[in-house]
Amino acid sequence: MANTVDKYFDLVDQNQQKFIETLREVVEIPSVSSDASKRGEVVRMGEWLQARWEQLGAQCKRIDPGKQILEGEELDLPPVILGQYGNDANKKTVLVYGHYDVQPALLEDGWATDPFTLVEMDDGRLVGRGSTDDKGPILGWLLCAETHKQAGLDFPVNLKFCFEGMEESGSEGLDAIIVDQADKWFKGTDVVCISDNYWLGKNKPCLTHGLRGVSYFHLQVEGPGADLHSGVFGGTVHEPMVDLVHLLSKLVDTNGRIQIPGIYDQVMPVTDEEELTYENLEFSHTALATDLKHDVIIHAEERDTLKHRWRYPTLSIHGVEGAFYSPGDKTVIPAKVKGKFSLRTVPNMEPKRVAELVTAFLEKEFAKLGSKNRMRVIETHGGRWWYSSPNHPNFVAGARATELVYGVKPDLTREGGSIPVTLTFEENLNVNVLLLPMGAADDGAHSINEKIDRRNYIQGIKLLGAYLHEVAVTDMTA
Numbered sequence: 001m002a003n004t005v006d007k008y009f010d011l012v013d014q015n016q017q018k019f020i021e022t023l024r025e026v027v028e029i030p031s032v033s034s035d036a037s038k039r040g041e042v043v044r045m046g047e048w049l050q051a052r053w054e055q056l057g058a059q060c061k062r063i064d065p066g067k068q069i070l071e072g073e074e075l076d077l078p079p080v081i082l083g084q085y086g087n088d089a090n091k092k093t094v095l096v097y098g099h100y101d102v103q104p105a106l107l108e109d110g111w112a113t114d115p116f117t118l119v120e121m122d123d124g125r126l127v128g129r130g131s132t133d134d135k136g137p138i139l140g141w142l143l144c145a146e147t148h149k150q151a152g153l154d155f156p157v158n159l160k161f162c163f164e165g166m167e168e169s170g171s172e173g174l175d176a177i178i179v180d181q182a183d184k185w186f187k188g189t190d191v192v193c194i195s196d197n198y199w200l201g202k203n204k205p206c207l208t209h210g211l212r213g214v215s216y217f218h219l220q221v222e223g224p225g226a227d228l229h230s231g232v233f234g235g236t237v238h239e240p241m242v243d244l245v246h247l248l249s250k251l252v253d254t255n256g257r258i259q260i261p262g263i264y265d266q267v268m269p270v271t272d273e274e275e276l277t278y279e280n281l282e283f284s285h286t287a288l289a290t291d292l293k294h295d296v297i298i299h300a301e302e303r304d305t306l307k308h309r310w311r312y313p314t315l316s317i318h319g320v321e322g323a324f325y326s327p328g329d330k331t332v333i334p335a336k337v338k339g340k341f342s343l344r345t346v347p348n349m350e351p352k353r354v355a356e357l358v359t360a361f362l363e364k365e366f367a368k369l370g371s372k373n374r375m376r377v378i379e380t381h382g383g384r385w386w387y388s389s390p391n392h393p394n395f396v397a398g399a400r401a402t403e404l405v406y407g408v409k410p411d412l413t414r415e416g417g418s419i420p421v422t423l424t425f426e427e428n429l430n431v432n433v434l435l436l437p438m439g440a441a442d443d444g445a446h447s448i449n450e451k452i453d454r455r456n457y458i459q460g461i462k463l464l465g466a467y468l469h470e471v472a473v474t475d476m477t478a
């Protein structure tokens, strides 16, 4: 094994520039799943992936999950690309998952360069939307397989893959496909690996064994039939935006404490054993404050910041649809506004209970306003939290691979973000799932100037390959 892996590492080093060009090609496809006008681009990205894997000899199956209504338009959901690369009864079978859709990005949001053009900076940052979330990592699996084939190296496992184009918009349609394909396409899977999250800092790699869930809400307040002149109607009608701002202000206090009664009732208490897991992690408020560009950290202790990222629920307010937001001064009373907020959920919160508590609270608060406007709470998408033991041999394989590539033992972390499909794989395939991130803490996923460092991208391609070689020689039944 050592010889093959060394050859593989050498080839990855030699092909660095080519791999960056491949990343450039996919960043140029603006596959934004939340934007109806970009749906064709999301599909094009899925087709790009399928074509490239088929060229390599993988057997692929495209599943179109159905329709969705977005911005009042009926749209085809982007395809789920399932694949099988290699089918040797003597090898283990690893299923990898990733997503080829990205978050929205506009130059005017504050990007220094065009978000859909990959730019390599002097300090090694490869800047472009999707570079770290999740186009870099999904290319990692492809480039690993291509490199083995080009060099005539034996591929260590049978690889199954599942790539979706709706992760950033609630993975609509995917759960049903996984349930349906559990005994078909996914049959024979020994372990699952997902590369779609980030290290805790900039230098120390990690393995991740937990994710928070997400419950996303629209709070709609509707009043008059059309926007009104504030000089004529201000002070004489109930304004939807005024009601909405009142309601949004009740959800969470300025120290991040959720104000919805009952929301913390289902949260698992911290045990002494869990306390120990916050020791010796490579995480510092100094580094975090630098990444944030301004010290806006609420908590005094690092471990409290991590607890509020990993194991306590949080509530964030994202935006208001229908409100005036352009430059300049418009004296309008918007007729209908939608406040958007989400909760990140943790063990043992149940999504149904969360929705009930949120709705009951907002209805009560709205009633107190005595407004003649109409209010609705709509849960638009959700995903469940996931928590797993990091003692499974799949994690041992991930740790060995990390040591081989980076020369250090990885930290064991949980992730504040959500990858809803993780639990669906675990429950329906009855196998262990490992999260093996490629990117670093300061990559700026979902933010402006998203990047992946050249180091993380190239070493990450090695890491995914090394992991597959380690799985091949690790007893997964232990």
Ligand SMILES: C[C@H](N)C(=O)N[C@@H](Cc1c[nH]cn1)C(=O)O
Pocket (backbone or CB within 6 Å): 133, 134, 167, 168, 169, 170, 196, 197, 214, 216, 383, 416, 417, 418, 419, 445
């Ligand atoms: C962690 C992962 N890379 C990610 O960014 N997940 C998203 C999933 C999501 C849910 N609703 C919209 N997107 C996230 O955690 O926000």
Ligand SMILES: [Zn+2]
Pocket (backbone or CB within 6 Å): 099, 133, 134, 167, 196
């Ligand atoms: Zn992602």
Ligand SMILES: [Zn+2]
Pocket (backbone or CB within 6 Å): 103, 133, 168, 445, 446
């Ligand atoms: Zn994301």
